[in-house]
Amino acid sequence: MTEHPKKHHFVPQFLLRRFADTGNRLTVHRITEERQFTVKVTDIGHRNLGHSLYMPGREPDHHSMESWMADLEGEAAAAVKELAARRDRSVPGAARRSLAWLMALQWQRSQFLKHVVGNEMGVQDGKADEQMFQTALMRMLDAYVLSPWSLRDAEHCRPKDQWNYLVSFLLSGTMHWSCYRPRGGGLLIGDNVPCFSGYVDTPPPGIPPAWLDHGVGMGPADFKRVTFPLGTDMAVIISRDPRDAARLSATDINRFTVFNSREFVAHSPSWPIDHPRLAADLRDHLATQRMVSPVFLQDYAPGGRRTR
Template identity: 55%
Template sequence: MPDHPKKHHFVPQFLLRRFADPVGRLIVHKVMDQRQYQSTVTNVGHRNYGHTLYRPGREPDHTTLEAAMSQIEGDAMSAIRTLDASRSRSVPDEAREALAWLLALQWQRSRFLMYVVAREVDTESQWEQASREEMQTSLLGLLDVYVISPWSMRHEDVRPKERFNFLVSVLAGMHWSCYRPRAGGLLVGDNVVCLSGYAGSDPPSVPLGWFDHGVGAGLHEFKRITVPLGESMALVISQDPEEARRLDTAALNRLTVFNSREFVAHSPAWASDHPRLAQDLSEWLGIQHMIAPAFLQEYGITGVM
């Protein structure tokens, strides 16, 4: 038996557990093939050896990135426990920092983002196409450069550039609030960095509705980022300090569905506990299934990373 897990999660298991039932079961709704099924935290949001590094002349490295990412996740998990212990809308600075780095990690290790970059590299390359293992190693190298290394040096006396991550920097200048629905009901998706709204200074080049699907502008032009952290808690990170007061559970779930690229999930009892939200979910999944092919670039149809 190998001494390392085969399933490498790009959605943290600790986060998925916050939406599952007490024994870790989830109902999973697939975006592109419109099916649903019961699964478990262990079997959702992962790729087999998805964070493995393949280098010429060496054995595959299954553990280095997994160990580094687990430290970032561990800090974020501690920050969420701090938020759990409070009923305040405010998010303490220390928790903001830990959660900002988790969001940077989630953004960079998005399998959809990796797929899009891999397609672009294959299209533009004048040489023989790289193998899947070579491409994965190259893309994970970017994750190390832009997230893991800066995170590990964030408190060290090194050049600011070596501690810099663009998303963490953007988030530091925004207003953070904790949304806590009394009845729960929040959903989780494969993409927990849910972008929506347009805050750019120039007229948008696409219809405004596209921005609620997380497409259409750079990170600095979105109005808000919503982050489901559990069935009864989410972050609202916005340009407007009053934004969190305008959103409710249904609105947050809609943004979670519209930002999904593979799946959304909830506990087995969720639909019976929240019949109105379940009705909304069916409608939003139908919209996402119809709209997503315009920007998914055949993701999940002809291939994934």
């Protein structure tokens, strides 16, 4: 039997390494419980066989989705490397495109989204087959992200086959892109890497406005901005308001990272010593997220477990 990696990362390892120390270690803070621990990059942000395909009468396919996602992530990693070599706030068009597709991938393979949809389908209650449900989600990810990405430059291809709604919106003239580089670094990474905040119009009824900074109650067209940490010393800000590029700070971006997280946030082991003020802010942000998140987490917990 062919050996295959069991750890399927839903947070790209190339991003996790940009927040880790020289030994590729991260200190991880859980959202659903007050504890922290230090692990290797390879041991966080993954599910065992989480991207596998299961088809009746066939052997499980543990490779295809992982390979396709790795190709997309590889292009995004090259874009991040290019940005890291620059010193200005501009984000070149090619890098925007690669990062927009990575954000679409992260949006579609969110483990919290999988949990919410699974609740609706009855997976957690045993009313639906978990492997078939996962396969259906992977097929949707292929249809809406991976296949359009693979055809993005194909000639004589129908535009709708190359189209993704989130990518199209992020690359539209509505959104202003800027690269933020905090002096001395200090940014965090969470399980939901693209972090949505603010609301473009009147908030939906029944949702407190403050919750909108937690990524609650909005779809891809409703948010005011996206903050996307790409390393401890770099983030991309994509906003309807061009003034956000100058007025957001590392504390603001970290707050959005914590508030959008559903499972964990992480930093290098030395980060609290190197950034004591940001570490104090992190304690406050985590306390707030742990207080309000049970309302919208729907019993979500790391590893697909339930919190109760």
